[in-house]
Amino acid sequence: MQTQAAHALAADPRNVQALAQEIASIPAGTDPDEALCTLLTMTLDQARMAQEGGQRFGQRCLDAVSRHLADLSRKGAVTMAGTIAIARCYVRAGLPVPAGLEPGEQPTPHQTSPHSAREDTSPEAAFAALSASLLGDIGDDPSILHQTFAEILPGIPPDARSMLCRVAAANPDPRFEQLACAWLLDTSEQVRSAALEGLADRLAAGRLSPRALGRLAVLRSWIVDDPVRRRVDALIRSAIRSGISQDTHIAPSHRIIGCHSSPIDGSGAQSLAIALQKGRSRAIAMVLLKQRFGVKDAYIVPCANAAEQRGLLQQVTTLGGPGDVSLDYVQTALSIALADGRKNAVYPAPGLADVAEACALTTLRPTQDASAQAIVSAYDPQDALASLDPDERETLIAASADWPARYPMVTNWFEDDDDIFDGVKATSTARARATWTWLETRRDFWASIIARTALLLKDQGDPQARSFAVTAHAVSHDTPLQRIPIMAAIVDQTLEASRATSVAGDDDIMALLMNLMAPPPQPAPRQPRDKPARKRVPRKPK
Template sequence: MATKKPGPPRTSAPPPDTGHLFHEMQTEAARALAADPQNVQALAQEIASTPAGDEADEALCTLLTITLDQARMAQEGGQRSGKRCLDAVSHHLVDLSRKGLVTVGGNIAITRCYVRAGLPVPAGLAPGEQAILRETSSFLPGDETSPEAAFAKISESLLNDIGDDPSILHQAFAEILPGIPPDARSLLCKVAAANPDTRFEQLACAWLLDMSEQVRSGALEGLTDRLAAGRLSPRALGRLAVLRSWIVDEPVRQRVDALIRNAIRSGISQNRDTPPSHRIVRCVSSPIDGAGAQSLAIGLQKGRARAIAMVLLKQGFGVKDAYVVPCANAAEQRGLLQQVSALGGKGDVSLDYIQAALGFALAEGRKNAVYPAPGLADVAEACALTSLRPTQDASVQAMLSAYDPENALASLDPEERETLVAASEDWPPSYPMIGHWFEDNDDIFDGTDATSTAHAHALWTWLETRRDFWASIIARTALLLKDQGDPEAPSFAMTARAISQGDPLQRIPVMAAIVDQTLEARRAASFTIDEGMPDGVDEDIMALLMNLMAPPPQPARRPSSSKPARKGARRKPK
């Protein structure tokens, strides 16, 4: 089930025009804040202690979300500062919860921040069941005796608010479920999955890909109850047949297979030739960046309605994010597609390429025990990707075999191979993304002298341990360029082959470029934000940012003739 996202899709392209400066201000403020865990702890504590009945400060929640997101990316890149920040905040919140200082409203707000930052919510953060009952007793239905009846009554207003879009329902639950105690979480998912409303049926299918074992188990039990009650639809059966192979846990996959068999025995027919729910108007891809991230976008049309299916792939994680987002008109759709294709390269790709890239990403996720984003089920349905399955192997060799099924590269003579690898020296001008390929792991230079020679030696030694990583990025790029008809594709494929087969890295020009760019990035990072800046300027920037994040002031009423106009008070951050 897709997650509706505010604003532009998740790519590394900056927001357009006026939003760019504000986006950069938010990011820089969050990055500086993430370097000081004590301040992040204080920010999280302020939100966690939101009084009962009050709404958490939206500006503070936005700042915490961006800060957690920056720390997550730093941690994924091997920077210890990111892990220090996340660990410090997590331990502090759990300690507050243990002391009874996290309110229900504060817990919901903190949970939302973590979910939006793509992070698991700290275990032990949820308030106790007694605290939940105490704070929610005023609006829980007191005359209901069964969980099903209570859930139906509570969800009635929620369903009225979301309309026919189940993705909003998924987002609402995604930001609440991690903050509910495990047993209650499983029961809620079971009850929701069995609810007669068809939106809960789609939601339950998406929950089978959730990171939480309690959510997956509850959803599966609820779908089983749904089948027993004769309410499982052919559409749901079709979804289950597609996503069963995406499930990481073998016991869960076996239970889903049993559910599918029982559904077929009960007479539910699965339509394997379901046409796409939308017409596909364009497919584009970003280049693969230095972290192994790649954005895929599919333009969709249904009647006069427009939408975009977005998928974010990331090396080591597989399908990191996926969702279908509606567009107001054709111009907005073109603009969002352009944001992805404008990152460099030709942009346009075939749907066959997208399905192949997804197959490799799903296989990598299974290898690393990482579930794909639940929204992939929506993308697959919208584009009729009924045969989308993980490939048998996500290795460099498997990708090169897909690139070169005839094994023509191996038949080249040594001089031809060397020429193709040497051509990687000329890649950067034609492929700007390569200028951002570098390593940023803090472990690289541990224990080395501060000299440039020592740093270079340490980096070459480090890259020997990263052959598979860079060979994978380059092999993925070769597949992308081949689909786009780029004549340089064989150079990328042969370079990936040389790296993976143990050729000396210092004789591969693109690896020398990665070394130079890493050392340059390291030198740039050595200049901190405080150098050359007067004391207190960071606080001034933060105050300005918080003030900008506040909603605009309401238009002033025209003063009456008998009273002078009041002077405007300084606006406080909301």
């Protein structure tokens, strides 16, 4: 119910603005209402996914809320506690925090530390004092440390933010060395630059470890910006000249129990899960890939026991298919996603560095090409498909008519971009014609989804993989789309999705908002009861 309400709420920016204002204006020293924050996070997440899918209401919602928060901030109606709460909602929804929400000049961590009265206190000492309790709460999990700072940094003024990142990156604690490497993949140029400066400070102080050098050597190729990559390369050369040796034979920090993959949905999203064990502790490395966005998310989830680990793995493969894949397949899928993200100037999720280290993926690099044809070539490195005669090709393409019945995820392959039906008459014929016209502009997109599915099915030993590979080649070339059965299915599913009305109604939204934003009920006044007068007892003398 909440997911449906959040989706519908995203289509009504005024109510989202009211929700954001309620959170942004909480008094200082007050904890935000978790139910409100959860709803706003879910709503922003729905708006983000709609925006990525070409649905205009998503962009309208995000723009309207961003403008409203900026107006509130200019009027002084946003509290520091509210800023932190709003920033947390945006970060958890996978969105950048609106620039207009950034607070004005605030004391830096150095100025506000308990040691600020001492003239000889350095920023490093002040940061060490401030971070002691934070590290005690977080423990050794690098993902939690990165997430915590991701939610804190947007609420810090820019100058103080740069100083904080640089000081943290140079901090002697090895956990901050890992954090600094992850920051090189941050979406903020300011954070990336400060992390590089901190790592250079770390090297100058003789504290850069061979482990960090190995991590830098792996993730340098993931960096989208050429200037940043050149600075990382210069840092690596300086480290080698200083005598630090890179260990290229790093064993996995965990034992890999198995790898699993979800099917690939119609937006190009795919989840990968790697089951890990270290002694008696268990965990799962999770990675979310999405076409045009590369590696969207990556993190390691600790599991209480083997049963919990199995339960999480089952969730990944809920939508059909055996799910089991090889580690080689995982690395290939990640390499393609890295190349796809780099082509679209999108940084991979910083948590990928932790996943790569846990699984010893020391050779993980982007492929040279992320096109559909390149993926088909990865499926068929010996070019065996080229020897198929025309009749064999036609038979394999015709087999795509059976995909929706065999693979449940294929029934979710459809288009939902608002531009498809712009200016189109409401007749079914006109809408079908518009969908076919739209798909002509999306050949590369669908060919890539089909080719990625071929690669997945091949690793799982599915004989239908060849049908997917040949069909992907046909879609990416000049074969008329109307002659490819799966494309006809995508047209039908697109038209069906456009007719569906699965969102909650206005009454449902308002009822949910009223319940969440209403003040807590006051206890009923106690009714006086008839009772005998209390007997007076003399007090004992002291």
